[in-house]
Amino acid sequence: MKADKQTGPDRIAVEADVDSLASGLRLAVGRMTRRLRQAHAVGDVTLSGVSVLARLAAEGPGYPGSLADLERVRPQAMASTLAGLEQRGLVRRTPDAADGRRAVVAITEEGRAMLAERRSESVHRLSAALEEFTAQERETLASAVPLLDRLAARL
Numbered sequence: 001m002k003a004d005k006q007t008g009p010d011r012i013a014v015e016a017d018v019d020s021l022a023s024g025l026r027l028a029v030g031r032m033t034r035r036l037r038q039a040h041a042v043g044d045v046t047l048s049g050v051s052v053l054a055r056l057a058a059e060g061p062g063y064p065g066s067l068a069d070l071e072r073v074r075p076q077a078m079a080s081t082l083a084g085l086e087q088r089g090l091v092r093r094t095p096d097a098a099d100g101r102r103a104v105v106a107i108t109e110e111g112r113a114m115l116a117e118r119r120s121e122s123v124h125r126l127s128a129a130l131e132e133f134t135a136q137e138r139e140t141l142a143s144a145v146p147l148l149d150r151l152a153a154r155l
Contacts, residue, residue: 036122045090045114048073048081053090053107053115061106063096090114
């Protein structure tokens with residue numbers, strides 16, 4: 001039964017459990033993110049930059065405004081992120097064929113290579129840490145991945 005259909009003490013207990021779960025998830029995901037981020041060199045591409053590169057690699061070229069919406073950041077923040085990526089040669093801007101006033105942003109081969117290297121480092125660190133877990137614990141984590149993806153999409 002969902003929390004919104006329960007009443008009285010049961011509803012309060014479920015809401016407290018949901019709040020506790022939310023708090024625990026926020027802390028655990030935050031710790032993992034910080035530790036993975038700390039593993040990368042100073043001056044490396046920011047997490048927001050990596051996110052944009054990953055989106056461009058997966059979905060193809062996009063407009064800065066659309067990328068800002070998808071990444072849920074202000075257009076000014078996206079402009080700054082894209083400028084840094086462009087300066088490093090990781091993305092390129094070209095005029096839109098249909099409307100030359102608009103720019104289309106695409107990932108470069110250098111951007112794809114950097115993204116693959118970054119993913120490889122993070123995956124290696126996560127793999128090494130997961131080796132210390134039992135097979136059953138790894139199965140539990142694997143079954144949670146689709147739920148975490150769905151949760152991320154709803155935030």
